[in-house]
Amino acid sequence: MDKKWVYLFSDGNADMRNLLGGKGANLAEMTRIGLPVPQGFTVSTEACIEYLKENKLTYEMIGQINSHMSVLEDITKKKFGNKDNPLLVSVRSGARISMPGMMDTILNLGLNDETVVGLAEKTANERFAYDSYRRFIQMFGDVVQEIDKNKFENVLDEIKEREGFQIDTQLTTGHLQEVVGRYKEIVLAETGKPFPQDPNVQLLMAVEAVFRSWNNPRAFVYRDMNDIPHDIGTAVNVQSMVFGNMGDDSGTGVAFTRNPATGENKLFGEFLVNAQGEDVVAGIRTPREIDELRKIMPLVYKQFHDTAELLEKHYKDMQDMEFTVEKGQLYMLQTRNGKRTAPAALRIAVEMEEEGLITKEEAVMRIEPLSLDQLLHPTFDEVALKEAVVLASGLPASPGAATGKVYFTAEEAKAAAENGEEVILVRKETSPEDIEGMYAANGILTARGGMTSHAAVVARGMGKCCVAGCEDAKVDEDAKQFRVGTEYIYEGDYISLDGSAGKVYKGSIGTQEPKLSGHFGQLMEWADACRTMNVRTNADTPRDAAVAVGFGAEGIGLCRTEHMFFNEDRIPSVRRMILSKTKEQREKYLAELLPMQKEDFMGIYKAMKDLPVTVRLLDPPLHEFLPTEPEDIEALAKDMDMSMDEMMSTIHGLEEFNPMLGHRGCRLAVTFPEIAVMQTRAIMEAAIEVKKEDGYNIVPEIMIPLIGMKEELDYVENVVRETAEKIKAEKGSDIDYKVGTMMEIPRATLIADEIAERAEFFSFGTNDLTQMTYGFSRDDAGKFIGEYKEKGILPNDPFQSIDVGGVGKLVEMGVKLGRTTKPDLKIGVCGEHGGDPKSIHFFQRAGLNYVSCSPYRVPIARLAAAQAALEMKDK
């Protein structure tokens, strides 16, 4: 039997989405369950793939399109191209996944110089017929024949100007006939051929144009951006026309079965009497609320209302529908699952479960985890926002809304915040020395740097609103001002930042704290019941730890001890420690740091109560802690009793060619074991004291970073264990603790079986692992990454979602080898991927025990982990 390329709506159903596209499958499904759908047929996605291979419609396809048109003639009792009773159709693309950039709709196909007369007679509406004809030529000329559409618009404008008309509806039949004539001339001039009069030719040209549009650049880029495969093709839907513009008993509209903004379970939408879909878009007339249809066409309303209810029950999801009423007769033109806001999605999912429509698991699967982000940050008061003046735009580096007085240095920002002021820190760019000021500020604005700049990364970690790379803002930190165009903002002036949109506003705008509504809580409870992976957080302070616990974190997966080192009261001791020339000197300054580190850990333990806390030993290269400003260097030299020359040469000596691949991580602990000793002491003593004071059963997990060789772990682990045991003996404590390692060096994953002989847990540091596996540093990638994206070489950012095919293989290898040695080895991830839903699915498949992410990502990770677990269960 020949291959089937074309399917009547009555041949298909909703499960045939891959073959018929979303639109076609739903039209078939509505037909199947007896809803009033203008009949038609779908040319399949397989035909598209074949077309793209052959570069033409095959004779087989053409034959099947023609024979299905004959069947459609029988169904509609009209004739395609027949002057007296013409069948008109619409032609629309419809891929498996809804996708902008594809060919637009063509309406009224089948009209020509003869059938337009028949249509006029049959509808007794000559103006309507010629208006339909000129719209058809315009759409066909534009999208099929690729004629500049301004050429058509110019004709209309010219006639309107000549006649002194304001709007299209003032044009008479005569004018429209003139338009049709001149449109046909344009087509002849542009294509060298008359406008095709044969409806069969029109149809085949339109189908081909849809297929061709699959590879237009806009569609191509969209697919790349959204991870849609390039080889699945689109279907074409050919549907008999119905007209909503045939009088006051006709009309057209769109509606949702529930409110897409709030989720309220009430039909929501709008309609226009005596109009076509185009008119709604044109915005000439104001549509009416769907409720009013009840009064105007009670029977139609009842029928539509019942249909909506039926569709929602049938699809078990909120539906987004298009309909047309032709002379009192309702036709459904489309239905699909409706897009909705995050609050609406939560409410709909929870209420549908309560209504018995879906299961708890289905409810959990309904929510896009990343959409929760909207609910987790402060937002601007919507009324106030309408009055606000946009000053400049930058990158939406860290979401949320913030308002406050501008300060230009970390110190001043901190001082102002301590005085109770609301502060926005404005810097050209930030550096580790600004941490405290960033922490004190409500929001951060930088003139330079991208989405992965210091400001952006740190702000996201803190859950703090940030607009980065705002190049319009000319920041002069010395003069304490910044300029946008001719506008100057001075220290103390109010500005407001929208970190989700990257907008900077003048003045103060009121903000609203996030409300985690009942539906949200309910859904997260269900999600937690489905989940098999734990969700921890990356937190370096008691405040972050508390926020994360509030969001449901089940422990700390990564506590970076270096952030604590940057505090103003510690950095002097840190610097002195780094510049020490002997072990004794270094130990003296470490002793100064000990009580402070211990206090930090006590605060964190108390915030986490009985939950586990993983502390990573010092990781960054030491030169990151040294001052960069000449006056700071001078002060330090004086303090350390060194000459400026000696100080400069010491600082230069610590500089590295490739600091990422330099003296950092466990390499610091090997060369300066006394640092690891101090940190272990702080970790253990804090745990022992908190246990004594509050009774919490702390089991510190001490994590050694940047392990690449088993011998490194052996060495540092010995230092840590010897110290820990010594402290236990000193304090007479029997507290438990674990020693584990980061998996972030490619080699570590390759010898994970050896590493697991000593490590009690693994935590994948997928940021560094990705950098080293790809062989590029995020700091430097700026020089070429733009071009890489432009040229389609790096369609997906491997730092956002884990690169399953490359880096993922190392993760899988590390898990497999590690568990060969220790079948129960606890394995987690603490890179930024730990908060990325797509990556979380991978981590579930890879068999990880937990993911760890920044506090504001915790609810997202909980939901994504639940979905990943459900997906695994289904397999």
Next chain:
Amino acid sequence: MDKKWVYLFSDGNADMRNLLGGKGANLAEMTRIGLPVPQGFTVSTEACIEYLKENKLTYEMIGQINSHMSVLEDITKKKFGNKDNPLLVSVRSGARISMPGMMDTILNLGLNDETVVGLAEKTANERFAYDSYRRFIQMFGDVVQEIDKNKFENVLDEIKEREGFQIDTQLTTGHLQEVVGRYKEIVLAETGKPFPQDPNVQLLMAVEAVFRSWNNPRAFVYRDMNDIPHDIGTAVNVQSMVFGNMGDDSGTGVAFTRNPATGENKLFGEFLVNAQGEDVVAGIRTPREIDELRKIMPLVYKQFHDTAELLEKHYKDMQDMEFTVEKGQLYMLQTRNGKRTAPAALRIAVEMEEEGLITKEEAVMRIEPLSLDQLLHPTFDEVALKEAVVLASGLPASPGAATGKVYFTAEEAKAAAENGEEVILVRKETSPEDIEGMYAANGILTARGGMTSHAAVVARGMGKCCVAGCEDAKVDEDAKQFRVGTEYIYEGDYISLDGSAGKVYKGSIGTQEPKLSGHFGQLMEWADACRTMNVRTNADTPRDAAVAVGFGAEGIGLCRTEHMFFNEDRIPSVRRMILSKTKEQREKYLAELLPMQKEDFMGIYKAMKDLPVTVRLLDPPLHEFLPTEPEDIEALAKDMDMSMDEMMSTIHGLEEFNPMLGHRGCRLAVTFPEIAVMQTRAIMEAAIEVKKEDGYNIVPEIMIPLIGMKEELDYVENVVRETAEKIKAEKGSDIDYKVGTMMEIPRATLIADEIAERAEFFSFGTNDLTQMTYGFSRDDAGKFIGEYKEKGILPNDPFQSIDVGGVGKLVEMGVKLGRTTKPDLKIGVCGEHGGDPKSIHFFQRAGLNYVSCSPYRVPIARLAAAQAALEMKDK
């Protein structure tokens, strides 16, 4: 049955080396084949391992030692500890692999206050007996009881001074009895116990001391340095004593079956009449050549000569033997395969094959590949060297000998060389800008930098002699002088460098070019017949290419195009190209470079004739080409019509945080495809012209570096192929070419199946692959690598021999995945590992088609590849 810990010599044979150690196995073997060996027994290496575990000799071992001593008494017809007929033994360590640092020999064990009297009576030589006794106490006290040996020496010195004696032999029996008495006092004072009189106690203490010495620090370090496992233990040999100092019919000697310096097939060695082994070492009497033994003891000589011949035939290798003659009776004390120089090794292997003693394959396996290095570089004239004055020492960074006048800048060195002067370039440290000067010089001396510094790496690549990191030399480049202590060397003064030993000499010393003798050529011919991997070379110039072909290279595996860019006549165009603001500007400067690159390639093709040439596209970050000296920067700014500010900010803009992980390799070709276009054009046009001119069938292999994603390869490969096809069309040529890729980014090895869809060959760049897999850069590792080695964390340098367990896994994965897609994919390696014998064995197992190394490593690689192939065949 109880475990056997002790073996009589007559219980063992040569195959039991692992159990009995090398010395024990050979004593057993000599016993087995009927040679005159003083009998004895071996305590096994297993006993050592057990001892180290239990920390004592077990009762079982003690029992077996005692019972074997009884058997030995029966064999020798003497009694251990018996006053009238005392059995004396020597105790010696003997591990599987000969190893310095272990416990020294103990002779005459079994002597005590009673047996010494018996020995005196039995030998009728009282002086001999007491001399033996005092020697025994001294050795035992030193090595078993760990008493400072100076304490014993002081007694001897004191008595000699008192008596006015010059040498030990002047001491009478009475003096020696006094010495024995005072030695016993020392032992009592130092250990708190009298010197042990019970011979059984002496024996067990001595055995235990040997076992204990396995873990002494010197032995430990030696094993680390030589890759000897720490857990194999040593054996102990207990052998009945024979004495060569019993008159003129006695003697002792050592001999080789062939000359270990030249390989000549003639007994070679020396002996002393009426002497013990110790006396040879003491150097008091001058030994006589072995030949003279023929006259003095013709029968003994004949017996020894026949024994030597028998042993060599038996072991099928040149033997290093120790023997003693006691009262006209020959005893063999040891035989082992003799150490030899590289020329001797070659001659012996080739001649033994010709004598039918070994096969060609065995001959090939006999030569240590790295030893060939001695034969491949110039050496100093030995006579002249004896007169030479050492000025300073540095690191032996690149082997060979060189002499010449000192110059302190690359320009001056080049100019002097062009004037026909012999030049030594002396720099604080070198940078890429010095390349031409290094090239022009006979040798390079630097004050800073290690074995992997720029100077060292480049010099090794060029096969040029280099002493690096010579910290004693205080170099003042501006003053054109350097100082060592108080000695000044000025520009134009002669110095000489020994790059193999790291020595710097004053003045000029004559050098000899390497002679590749007939035996060398013969052996390499045999090796090539065994080999399955090809050996290519890394060469960037016609000269290097020619040298490598002379050494047997079968193609170029890596031609780095960037080295050409540093040439004085090109760097201006290169810099202008880099600083270009538009594609057009860049293309203009690239057009200037094109004829020069083309000329380079033509020279290389001509040197290689029909052999394959792999050319790598531009790899290093662009800022490496920019000037660093202020005056050069200023000149460039003027030249480019830029302000100094603009120039500085452009240069800063090109700087990177982690240049190794930055904008380099194929990333350059993606952002500036015009560079790849120019290089492809140069490669193709050169090949077409050389084919036309000389008829060589050049098939250029164009290699794209630093691929991490298939999309990168797709993009750059398209650029290369489009250009190449265009040039073929322009020139009407049907020349063939291949496009392949480096495997140096970890990710590339993980997706090698995808990469192989496009790549026609792979070449592993194991230098970068090792850096990224370990996550450390060689440039920065200096900060911690010393401590890593000291602490035993990095016992083997992964840049010298490939890290089989980590990096090797990625290589294996890359090969396996690549061949999944293309079963015949040609795969090679062009990192420094390509010239390392140990790594070559791994590459053979991994299934590579070729290795590529620097020209001077080619013969080594050929031999190593042959041995690797033979080893695989055996399995």
